[in-house]
Amino acid sequence: MVVAVEYISKEESEDVESVKHGVTGILAVQGAFAEHAAMLDKLGAPWKLLRAAEDFDESIDRVILPGGESTTQGKLLHSTGLFEPIARHIAAGKPTFGTCAGMILLAKKLDNDSNVYFGALDAVVRRNAYGRQLGSFAATADFGDIKDFPLVFIRGPFVVSVGSEATVETEIDGNVVGLRQGRILATAFHPELTEDTRIHELFLSL
Ligand code: GLN
Numbered sequence: 001m002v003v004a005v006e007y008i009s010k011e012e013s014e015d016v017e018s019v020k021h022g023v024t025g026i027l028a029v030q031g032a033f034a035e036h037a038a039m040l041d042k043l044g045a046p047w048k049l050l051r052a053a054e055d056f057d058e059s060i061d062r063v064i065l066p067g068g069e070s071t072t073q074g075k076l077l078h079s080t081g082l083f084e085p086i087a088r089h090i091a092a093g094k095p096t097f098g099t100c101a102g103m104i105l106l107a108k109k110l111d112n113d114s115n116v117y118f119g120a121l122d123a124v125v126r127r128n129a130y131g132r133q134l135g136s137f138a139a140t141a142d143f144g145d146i147k148d149f150p151l152v153f154i155r156g157p158f159v160v161s162v163g164s165e166a167t168v169e170t171e172i173d174g175n176v177v178g179l180r181q182g183r184i185l186a187t188a189f190h191p192e193l194t195e196d197t198r199i200h201e202l203f204l205s206l
Contacts, residue, residue, distance in 0.1 A: 022061035024204075025050045027086070029076035031068015031101060035192035039200045053081030062095035062203070065102030067154065067190055070127065073101055074117050083117075090120045095183040095206040097199075100156050103179075103186040111160050121186055122163030123179055129158040129188075143178045143187070144169040146198045151177065151189040158188050 028049035077083040105117040107125040159176035170178025177188035
């Protein structure tokens, strides 16, 4: 099997910013990974798609878990062999950013699903929490110090309880939709589907 390995070379050699950090591995077994890559392109940050275990090499120093279908992603994480290296990365306290399904994969517990994936984020997360009617909507709220961030929800989860290790960064209508725990960021919404690069910039600064 030929595995595509995609780097940005132009920016990588010219952009001083990108020298500060290594390559972001973007889980690319299913879902909205291309949008995260486009976001990192805008910021001149190098990235690599993670489709197979061997894609996770020593150049990877941060990981993005994109939106999509968490059950499918969970199965593919195991069948590709990517689960172990990503779990080790998270356990080592390295920067990890989960959006939507990615937040579900990071959670210690789900309140409406018996699956647990990385079990790293000290929170109980509810899948498809907004139901079918309100499955997709837009709003604006802060993510910590980042003010007035445009929030895009697509059948997203929300957080039903937050443990002591995690801090609430975004809340909307009384529901927690953004968390930080050390160098883990998790959003129930999709910053990669907006023009606003601030949360990705924060992630790259961790
Ligand atoms: N509903 C999806 C899930 O439970 C998440 C949706 C998304 O990532 N946009 O996995």
